[in-house]
Amino acid sequence: MGVIRVLVVEDDPAIAGQICHGLTARGYHTDLAATGAAAFDACRTGTFDAIVLDRMLPDTHGVALLSDLREAGPVPAVLMLSALGSVEDRVEGLVAGADDYLAKPFDMSELSARLDAICRRGGRASAKSDGEEGDIAVGRLRLDTASHRASFGSEAIELNRKQFSLMAYLMRHADKVVTRGMLIENVWAYTFDPATNIVESNLSRLRTRLQVLGCDPIETRRGEGYVLRADLCR
Amino acid sequence: MSVAGGIAFLAARYQLMNEADEALAHESRKLILKGYPNDSATLAKRVIARRAQKILASRGHIVYAPDGRLLADGLDIPPLPDGYAETIYRDHSRKWHQGRALSLRLPDGGHLVIVEHSEVDATMREMMLIGLIALIVVGGLAGVGAAWLLTRQIARRLDLSMSTADAIAQGDLSRRVSLEGLDSIFATQAASLNHMLDRMEQMMRSQRQFASHMAHDLRTPLTRLRGLLQADASHTDAAGRQLLDKAERECRSIIAIFDALLRLSEIEAGRHPTAMAPLALDEVILDVAETMEPVIADAGSHLALAPLPPARVMADPGLVQQLLVNLLDNIALHTPAGTRASVALAVAHDEATITIADNGPGIMPPDRERVVRPFEQGQQTRRRDNSMGSGLGLAIAQAIMRFHHGALELADNSPGLMVRLRFPVSH
Numbered sequence: 001m002g003v004i005r006v007l008v009v010e011d012d013p014a015i016a017g018q019i020c021h022g023l024t025a026r027g028y029h030t031d032l033a034a035t036g037a038a039a040f041d042a043c044r045t046g047t048f049d050a051i052v053l054d055r056m057l058p059d060t061h062g063v064a065l066l067s068d069l070r071e072a073g074p075v076p077a078v079l080m081l082s083a084l085g086s087v088e089d090r091v092e093g094l095v096a097g098a099d100d101y102l103a104k105p106f107d108m109s110e111l112s113a114r115l116d117a118i119c120r121r122g123g124r125a126s127a128k129s130d131g132e133e134g135d136i137a138v139g140r141l142r143l144d145t146a147s148h149r150a151s152f153g154s155e156a157i158e159l160n161r162k163q164f165s166l167m168a169y170l171m172r173h174a175d176k177v178v179t180r181g182m183l184i185e186n187v188w189a190y191t192f193d194p195a196t197n198i199v200e201s202n203l204s205r206l207r208t209r210l211q212v213l214g215c216d217p218i219e220t221r222r223g224e225g226y227v228l229r230a231d232l233c234r
Numbered sequence: 235m236s237v238a239g240g241i242a243f244l245a246a247r248y249q250l251m252n253e254a255d256e257a258l259a260h261e262s263r264k265l266i267l268k269g270y271p272n273d274s275a276t277l278a279k280r281v282i283a284r285r286a287q288k289i290l291a292s293r294g295h296i297v298y299a300p301d302g303r304l305l306a307d308g309l310d311i312p313p314l315p316d317g318y319a320e321t322i323y324r325d326h327s328r329k330w331h332q333g334r335a336l337s338l339r340l341p342d343g344g345h346l347v348i349v350e351h352s353e354v355d356a357t358m359r360e361m362m363l364i365g366l367i368a369l370i371v372v373g374g375l376a377g378v379g380a381a382w383l384l385t386r387q388i389a390r391r392l393d394l395s396m397s398t399a400d401a402i403a404q405g406d407l408s409r410r411v412s413l414e415g416l417d418s419i420f421a422t423q424a425a426s427l428n429h430m431l432d433r434m435e436q437m438m439r440s441q442r443q444f445a446s447h448m449a450h451d452l453r454t455p456l457t458r459l460r461g462l463l464q465a466d467a468s469h470t471d472a473a474g475r476q477l478l479d480k481a482e483r484e485c486r487s488i489i490a491i492f493d494a495l496l497r498l499s500e501i502e503a504g505r506h507p508t509a510m511a512p513l514a515l516d517e518v519i520l521d522v523a524e525t526m527e528p529v530i531a532d533a534g535s536h537l538a539l540a541p542l543p544p545a546r547v548m549a550d551p552g553l554v555q556q557l558l559v560n561l562l563d564n565i566a567l568h569t570p571a572g573t574r575a576s577v578a579l580a581v582a583h584d585e586a587t588i589t590i591a592d593n594g595p596g597i598m599p600p601d602r603e604r605v606v607r608p609f610e611q612g613q614q615t616r617r618r619d620n621s622m623g624s625g626l627g628l629a630i631a632q633a634i635m636r637f638h639h640g641a642l643e644l645a646d647n648s649p650g651l652m653v654r655l656r657f658p659v660s661h
Binding site for chain 1: 451453454456457458459460461464485489490493494497521524525526528529531532552555556559563566567
């Protein structure tokens with residue numbers, strides 16, 4: 001798999017610089033467009049795996065640019081950035097066809113983790129065979145969607161609904177960093193930032209439960225998020 | 235009322251008195267004749283002759299000689315001044331009467347007194363008294379009736395304004411008082427109320443725009459600041475690193491307050507009406523309790539969940555989740571380890587009540603009203619995780635309950651705090 005190519009569409013030079021610098025440092029290849037027109041041209045001439053798109057551009061609106069791009073041809077994974085973090089704005093961005101939505105200000109690790117998640121989702125779409133609703137397996141660790149049971153080898157435990165959803169999300173993103181924000185949005189589906197230890201406490205509870213199985217694959221990456229390591233599930 | 239009656243009575247009496255005086259003057263002209271002798275002896279004869287005709291039973295005549303001797307007729311009457319006067323007298327039947335008298339001095343020094351019995355006047359007085367009482371009673375009843383009718387009419391008209399005011403209190407600033415069916419002062423009042431609402435809506439809108447512009451304008455420099463703090467962290471020593479961590483934490487808490495404020499204004503402005511749907515309250519409670527139980531356990535406390543009866547309300551699921559997470563998080567943050575907390579749900583025919591109780595330090599009664607206002611906290615204590623709260627948690631909870639036409643009540647759990655969340659039940 002080659003380098004991930006990202007088109008950054010952002011008019012604020014300081015923020016654009018931070019994004020490009022941060023993504024390059026994490027191994028991405030970045031191109032920068034400061035206006036909607038420049039972004040449109042860049043998309044037509046180059047091929048990208050993902051677009052980081054600012055919602056407010058000097059010449060157009062991110063949502064409008066996105067629909068223009070869709071009319072012109074296939075569009076790579078889109079992560080929309082916005083200074084507006086309200087639920088409505090977020091929903092508007094996702095309805096317009098963005099794959100994810102991130103409110104400013106954000107951490108670089110958050111941005112790269114989310115980019116990683118949406119790029120892989122796009123690439124995986126054809127290769128995936130088990131489907132989102134089927135049983136999930138990473139190594140010997142299996143999750144039974146019907147009974148909410150996790151098993152490792154011959155041992156099995158029952159998980160409550162939250163632990164099950166958390167487990168499923170981590171397993172689907174095995175070996176990738178998932179951030180606290182991603183878990184809040186996707187596991188809890190909360191439309192607000194709970195500003196509490198929800199993720200930390202529930203993950204530590206889940207890890208305690210998994211230790212009963214003799215399996216402890218979830219790692220905490222300080223300042224970044226969590227990773228379920230596939231090599232620890234063998 | 236009685237004043238009016240009194241005035242009417244006096245006016246009528248004055249009129250009667252004038253009429254009596256007129257009659258007396260007329261009678262005197264019949265007796266004192268121009269161009270004829272008018273001495274007391276002659277007049278006595280004329281009076282006797284006139285009385286013989288018995289014209290008027292209600293009239294009496296007395297003629298005195300210059301030396302005071304009674305010459306004609308004989309009414310028992312006290313001495314009178316010359317001219318018209320009120321008097322009482324006794325006639326042949328020895329009965330006292332009230333009357334009006336005219337006393338005239340005769341050319342020879344004698345006196346002619348004519349008395350007009352004011353029987354009519356007396357009847358009038360009695361009638362007037364009855365009339366006055368009747369007037370007071372009828373007037374009083376009419377007044378009460380009129381007041382009742384007026385009150386009803388005012389109430390009916392105010393009802394229109396009130397339902398509008400209620401809608402506005404719920405955050406629907408677009409409502410106006412209908413001018414239909416209103417007249418005069420009510421129409422004027424409604425129009426000026428509507429004018430005030432126009433102004434308020436305009437002000438609210440510009441304030442909301444200000445908030446969203448501020449969000450945009452502040453988020454951009456905050457993004458840069460946070461980027462700088464993270465970027466430069468890689469090449470600093472331990473002390474510098476610590477300082478940067480601290481600065482970043484502060485940056486984070488500014489953003490947290492900011493997000494909470496935006497959320498609060500969003501809820502209070504009622505921007506979520508589309509998200510309202512029938513919601514199984516028991517399921518949301520179970521879900522949030524499952525999520526928050528490990529958080530409270532990590533804080534060294536205990537959360538118990540009572541059996542939940544099914545309850546369906548019209549609600550925004552996201553807001554109800556936030557409400558419950560906020561309140562349970564308060565227990566983790568503001569009560570000491572070892573606190574026992576519980577969540578219960580009770581359903582009455584038109585109301586579902588969630589009760590969240592703990593046996594922690596509680597909130598003193600004078601503080602209970604204060605803590606639900608923005609930026610107020612129970613005491614100026616830091617949270618247990620040493621971070622500063624946004625100070626908006628309970629204010630947001632309150633706003634969420636208002637948004638659902640419900641109520642948030644803080645009560646004494648003796649010891650501890652009891653939070654009651656009352657939702658109207660949809661049927």
